[in-house]
Amino acid sequence: MTGSRLDPWIDSYAARAMGMTASEIRALFAVASRPEVVSLAGGMPYVDALPMEAIADTVQRLLLTRGSVALQYGNGQGDQTLREQIGEVMAPVGVSAHPDDVVVTAGSQMALDLVTRVFCDPGDVVLVEAPSYVGALGVFRAYQVEVRHVAMDDNGLVPEALEEALAVCRAEGRRVKFIYTIPSYHNPAGVTQDQSRRERILAIAQNAGILILEDDPYGLLGFDGEVPQAIRAMDSESVVYLGSFSKTIAAGLRVGWAVAPHAVREKLVLAAEAATLCPSNFAQLTVSEYLRTQPWMDQVKAFRELYRERRDALLTGMQQLFPPSTTWTVPAGGFYSWVTLPDGIDATAMLPRAVSQLVAYVPGTGFYVDGQGRDSMRLSYCHPTADRISEGVRRLAGVIESELELIHTFGNAPVHLPPGPATPGPDLA
Amino acid sequence: MTGSRLDPWIDSYAARAMGMTASEIRALFAVASRPEVVSLAGGMPYVDALPMEAIADTVQRLLLTRGSVALQYGNGQGDQTLREQIGEVMAPVGVSAHPDDVVVTAGSQMALDLVTRVFCDPGDVVLVEAPSYVGALGVFRAYQVEVRHVAMDDNGLVPEALEEALAVCRAEGRRVKFIYTIPSYHNPAGVTQDQSRRERILAIAQNAGILILEDDPYGLLGFDGEVPQAIRAMDSESVVYLGSFSKTIAAGLRVGWAVAPHAVREKLVLAAEAATLCPSNFAQLTVSEYLRTQPWMDQVKAFRELYRERRDALLTGMQQLFPPSTTWTVPAGGFYSWVTLPDGIDATAMLPRAVSQLVAYVPGTGFYVDGQGRDSMRLSYCHPTADRISEGVRRLAGVIESELELIHTFGNAPVHLPPGPATPGPDLA
Structure with a gap:
């Protein structure tokens, strides 16, 4: 038999399977699913609102x-x-x-x-x-x-x-x-x-x-x-x-x-x-x-109200607390805002520090195939309550401020990217 | 735009899509799902037996x-x-x-x-x-x-x-x-x-x-x-x-x-x-x-009894009514018996006549990629009741006898095969 001791079938996979490798960042998202972490990473709808x-x-x-x-x-x-x-x-x-x-x-x-x-x-x-x-x-x-x-x-x-x-x-x-x-x-x-x-x-x-x-x-x-x-x-x-x-x-x-x-x-x-x-x-x-x-369209309207309130909490928090050179999109619906960080901050490198401060997001690079998006992140407001979102933004603002201080003190350090697509699993993204 | 009037995207498909064509025989199976037809074609479990x-x-x-x-x-x-x-x-x-x-x-x-x-x-x-x-x-x-x-x-x-x-x-x-x-x-x-x-x-x-x-x-x-x-x-x-x-x-x-x-x-x-x-x-x-x-293993045992009774109805019927040169496998479990027809009978060609006699099966060719199986058919006993199975076998025996008479009178005629894999949809196979 060919193959290695770790995987006897390693020489047998299809060419398309070569890109199928788990990202190290997944472990981080597993941590982010702990209840004490405010996850602005997930794309999970708020099903608790269902009848x-x-x-x-x-x-x-x-x-x-x-x-x-x-x-x-x-x-x-x-x-x-x-x-x-x-x-x-x-x-x-x-x-x-x-x-x-x-x-x-x-x-x-x-x-x-x-x-x-x-x-x-x-x-x-x-x-x-x-x-x-x-x-x-x-x-x-x-x-x-x-x-x-x-x-x-x-x-x-x-x-x-x-x-x-x-x-x-x-x-x-x-x-x-x-x-x-x-x-x-x-x-x-x-x-x-x-x-x-x-x-x-x-x-x-x-x-x-x-x-x-x-x-x-x-x-x-x-x-x-x-x-x-x-x-x-x-x-x-x-x-x-x-x-x-x-x-x-x-x-x-x-x-x-x-x-x-x-x-x-x-x-x-x-x-x-x-x-x-x-x-x-x-x-x-x-x-x-x-x-x-069931009155399904009424339920859709209820979801709209719910998500609008949460979007507002996110936007208000970012407006009040994020450093001035941070920018973001203002969603008119859906689950997400796209945030561009101040010059020099790497969203992937920052993620472990954010998780240690009990807040999570998805770094921008996961949404590109070509390494773009290092200065960006996706924030979702679909699942946490408005209060939790406000708290998450407060924590995240603190993490961004700390990054900026580090950059001002030491300059930009090269960052080691984890291999594979930097994305959480389906129950998180 | 390239393509035809029938399908503007015909030149755009992947190579793997070229083999994706519906079989003409599907229409026949649609007919076979009418209640007056005894279908020995489907692979549907008998979910009515569930609690x-x-x-x-x-x-x-x-x-x-x-x-x-x-x-x-x-x-x-x-x-x-x-x-x-x-x-x-x-x-x-x-x-x-x-x-x-x-x-x-x-x-x-x-x-x-x-x-x-x-x-x-x-x-x-x-x-x-x-x-x-x-x-x-x-x-x-x-x-x-x-x-x-x-x-x-x-x-x-x-x-x-x-x-x-x-x-x-x-x-x-x-x-x-x-x-x-x-x-x-x-x-x-x-x-x-x-x-x-x-x-x-x-x-x-x-x-x-x-x-x-x-x-x-x-x-x-x-x-x-x-x-x-x-x-x-x-x-x-x-x-x-x-x-x-x-x-x-x-x-x-x-x-x-x-x-x-x-x-x-x-x-x-x-x-x-x-x-x-x-x-x-x-x-x-x-x-x-x-x-x-739930006592899920008891339910499995109930399914075994149910399917055994139906298998017995199928085997008994075939033993009593099928022409002597017909052979079949004797399943010790599962849903199916594989029947080999007397010399000269083509199971695909016979199917329309069987359906017109209100009994259906799956011709053997559907289970091969290379055209084998023309003399064979799959009979399933999972879904109809034992009485219906007996009736289905009786009808099918009549169809096989008629085929044999035709062959004895006129010899084997060349058969036009429908294109594509000769298989029913998932709710039937």
């Missing part, structure tokens, strides 16, 4: 009345009734889709995986925002896709930068398979494309004949009550739209979906069947019954 | 007491308590594994996908039984793996044939990544490896330094009360073991698992996180609570 008794009754009734369906295999595309209901859930963002063009997945993460599986050969290029969702970067890495970042501003993906990136790829003869974007309440950047920005991005993609992969887990979670219209609302043939119940109902159900042009949808279903046979009927019918019997 | 009220109460209690965990993201490897309980569930098949070496997945299909993702580059070879599980063949196709079939007999995978296949690959300089086997109550072949057969197969794999991927969804479902010991029970370093709650609890939960050598387990978790972030806490905690509070 737990109503959900418990819903599931109980479901099992008593349709248990033999809920506990059985389903079809690979997902439950027909749920796919119809997903049409209603997407109405506020302007997406109308026939149930035949909806594919239900085990969370929208799985939809990301399937779209990449169907479209991307190793070495293909995808264009993503700078910074981008860490879970998407993980998928692209798993399929050996070359990720190229495109600049953002306070209005999201910059059209001129997108055009330039496409021109560069064209000049290099590189195949761009799709543009991956989160137009609304971006994770991690906390910004939102306005309508004219969306139109320009779509026009650029259409002109280039490039698919847009629109990821929209937060679309209904805007704080001013207005719901941005999805790019998919303007074009059903050039856009694959991804939605999720993780933030509007519950992440633990793992129910998301993709809306795709007909031929693409067919491939997604076949890929999904290879991946998991079928989505869970138990979870799907729970969502379906919840949508049918 | 539905107890499960409904279990889930309700779970949500009321631990709803904020059940509805939240979990960790990528799966719930710690459930991983410990899986250790107990595997005790009867002789597998002892530390919870750290267990990875929970969305059904064991996902574990199949992850193992293949971690080990197989396009063009790598895997050795599988002839015939083999259609869902595994779908995964291997999705990763562009070259599948080579190895002969079986009534005692399962034939060691001499395995040695020969390995020798051929060695001579060709081809890399064999693993041997995929279902030792107990094989799907679709209905046979079981005895202990000495398992030992020989393991020894061959160890000598060749080749991993065994042991798929064991039916291991607890033997009809004589004896539980075959898993190959993994003999060697924890050369075997990845896959288990599932789909047949012992409920398929609709989509909870399965892999037990892997430590280094492999680490890669599986990272691959799983890219695929779905984490398994569903809702489903995992439901399983965990069910195992903790």
